[in-house]
Amino acid sequence: MPALFPRWSDTAFRIGLGAVAVSLLVLVVGPMIYVRTPYITGQFFAFDQPVQFDHRHHVQDDGIDCRFCHDGVDKGKRAGVPPTERCMGCHAQVWRSSVMLEPLRRSFYSGQPISWNRVHQLPDFVYFDHSIHVAKGVGCASCHGRVDEMAVVYQSAPLTMGWCLACHRSPEANLRPRAEITNMEWRQTDPAQGRELAREYDVRPPTNCTGCHR
Amino acid sequence: MSDERHAGGEQDGKGAFRRDRQELWRRLIEHASEAGPPEEWEGIGRRDFMKLVGASVALAGCSREPVGKLLPYTVRPVGVTPGVPDHFATAMAIDGRAVGLIVESHEGRPTKIEGNPAHPASLGAAGVFEQAAVLQLYDPSRAGALRMRGRDASWESFCAAFSQPRTDGGEGLRFLLPPDT
Numbered sequence: 566m567p568a569l570f571p572r573w574s575d576t577a578f579r580i581g582l583g584a585v586a587v588s589l590l591v592l593v594v595g596p597m598i599y600v601r602t603p604y605i606t607g608q609f610f611a612f613d614q615p616v617q618f619d620h621r622h623h624v625q626d627d628g629i630d631c632r633f634c635h636d637g638v639d640k641g642k643r644a645g646v647p648p649t650e651r652c653m654g655c656h657a658q659v660w661r662s663s664v665m666l667e668p669l670r671r672s673f674y675s676g677q678p679i680s681w682n683r684v685h686q687l688p689d690f691v692y693f694d695h696s697i698h699v700a701k702g703v704g705c706a707s708c709h710g711r712v713d714e715m716a717v718v719y720q721s722a723p724l725t726m727g728w729c730l731a732c733h734r735s736p737e738a739n740l741r742p743r744a745e746i747t748n749m750e751w752r753q754t755d756p757a758q759g760r761e762l763a764r765e766y767d768v769r770p771p772t773n774c775t776g777c778h779r
Numbered sequence: 780m781s782d783e784r785h786a787g788g789e790q791d792g793k794g795a796f797r798r799d800r801q802e803l804w805r806r807l808i809e810h811a812s813e814a815g816p817p818e819e820w821e822g823i824g825r826r827d828f829m830k831l832v833g834a835s836v837a838l839a840g841c842s843r844e845p846v847g848k849l850l851p852y853t854v855r856p857v858g859v860t861p862g863v864p865d866h867f868a869t870a871m872a873i874d875g876r877a878v879g880l881i882v883e884s885h886e887g888r889p890t891k892i893e894g895n896p897a898h899p900a901s902l903g904a905a906g907v908f909e910q911a912a913v914l915q916l917y918d919p920s921r922a923g924a925l926r927m928r929g930r931d932a933s934w935e936s937f938c939a940a941f942s943q944p945r946t947d948g949g950e951g952l953r954f955l956l957p958p959d960t
Contacts, residue, residue: 612846636860643862648852676853683847 606723612682614717616668624713624749631705631712631747638695638705639746646681649673684718685709692779701766702740706749707732713749729777733770737763861886868895873908876900880909882916889916915957 603609623629632638637645649672656666672679687693698708705712710721722728732739737759745751753759762768771777851861859865865884870877879898883891892913896903925932927940945952 637862640860641863645861646849646851648855650852650854672853678850678853681849681851683849686847 601723601725603723606720606725607684607686608720608723610684611717611719612684614681615679617665620712620715620718639699641696642694644695649679685720685724687724690778692777699746700743701736701768701770702743702746702762703732703736704739704741704746704748704751706751707739711749726777730772733772733776736768736770740766740768856887859886864890871909871912878905878909880905882913889913 599605623634624631634647634651635644636647637643649669652669653673656669660666668679671677708722709718712718737756738753740759740762741748741751741753742762852859855861867882867884869880869882871880872878878901879895881893881895882889883893890913892905892909894901894903894905894909925934925937927936
């Protein structure tokens with residue numbers, strides 16, 4: 566009796582099985598990779614802002630400390646954006662007739678807030694607090710990158726759960742003396758310094774779920 | 780004393796308010812059963828329904844978060860740090876007694892009322908009326924302007940309607956007031 570199936574049918578069957586397995590894997594792993602791409606996490610995305618505010622000029626050229634404008638950062642959850650009156654504190658004098666500052670003046674005299682687009686945004690089910698991080702020696706640059714070199718602020722870290730946890734599991738490399746919190750150029754010179762600071766500030770970040778999902 | 784608060788409508792005349800309400804319900808139910816389910820629903824079978832559910836679940840995972848806004852003050856009130864709630868000690872009159880309370884306020888909006896632990900009568904406890912009073916202080920869905928038959932109206936139209944002497948002897952006129960002490 567002749568064979569019902571030709572010789573190569575076994576091979577074809579194996580290749581078919583393999584293809585099914587691979588496509589199942591792609592179906593599962595594909596979305597997992599996709600949600601971690603910058604497209605979804607919002608990393609490196611530059612927003613248009615109502616005023617072309619430039620951190621390079623204010624931080625680098627004028628040497629203004631981050632906390633002068635983001636003054637909630639060491640007091641509570643939110644770093645916050647400065648009220649219009651604080652911008653006007655300087656801009657009633659400098660660049661006072663510039664067209665770039667027209668929305669600023671309109672806001673100040675009409676009482677309507679400037680509506681900035683949020684660059685960093687965690688989902689509502691995540692609890693995050695700036696003040697504890699700042700108090701324990703985590704600098705702005707560790708999470709926000711070199712803001713002083715950004716013409717337009719973008720999100721430099723993915724802000725995924727894995728990213729938070731990576732630091733919470735071993736924070737030592739990201740610690741600095743409290744006096745250097747807003748310093749954009751400060752670097753740890755040797756790892757012993759991080760361990761020393763962790764002991765001094767008694768750093769114990771939460772890694773249990775309820776630490777961040779309350 | 781406390782009964783007054785619950786008595787409400789039954790007290791006016793001979794239960795007229797209650798009868799009005801029953802009438803309203805009867806008419807609503809009648810209307811609903813006459814009309815039947817909306818037309819479009821009948822066009823969607825089980826399969827179409829499953830397709831739509833599937834598609835919306837699939838799409839839900841693909842979209843980016845909408846862009847949020849940061850709205851700073853133009854002039855920040857003294858003593859306010861955005862993101863850090865304030866707590867104010869205050870008191871509220873219930874049944875003729877004052878209850879000591881602490882109100883949590885976020886950027887000027889009260890969000891939670893609790894008892895004042897330092898108050899000897901409540902020792903920090905607060906009942907339903909105290910808790911619910913937060914909506915009396917601030918309620919974003921409260922009417923912000925005068926309304927007449929469901930439409931925004933002006934004070935001029937109010938004055939026009941109420942400045943002449945009434946001929947009906949006050950028929951249909953109702954005042955809704957909070958319980959008074």
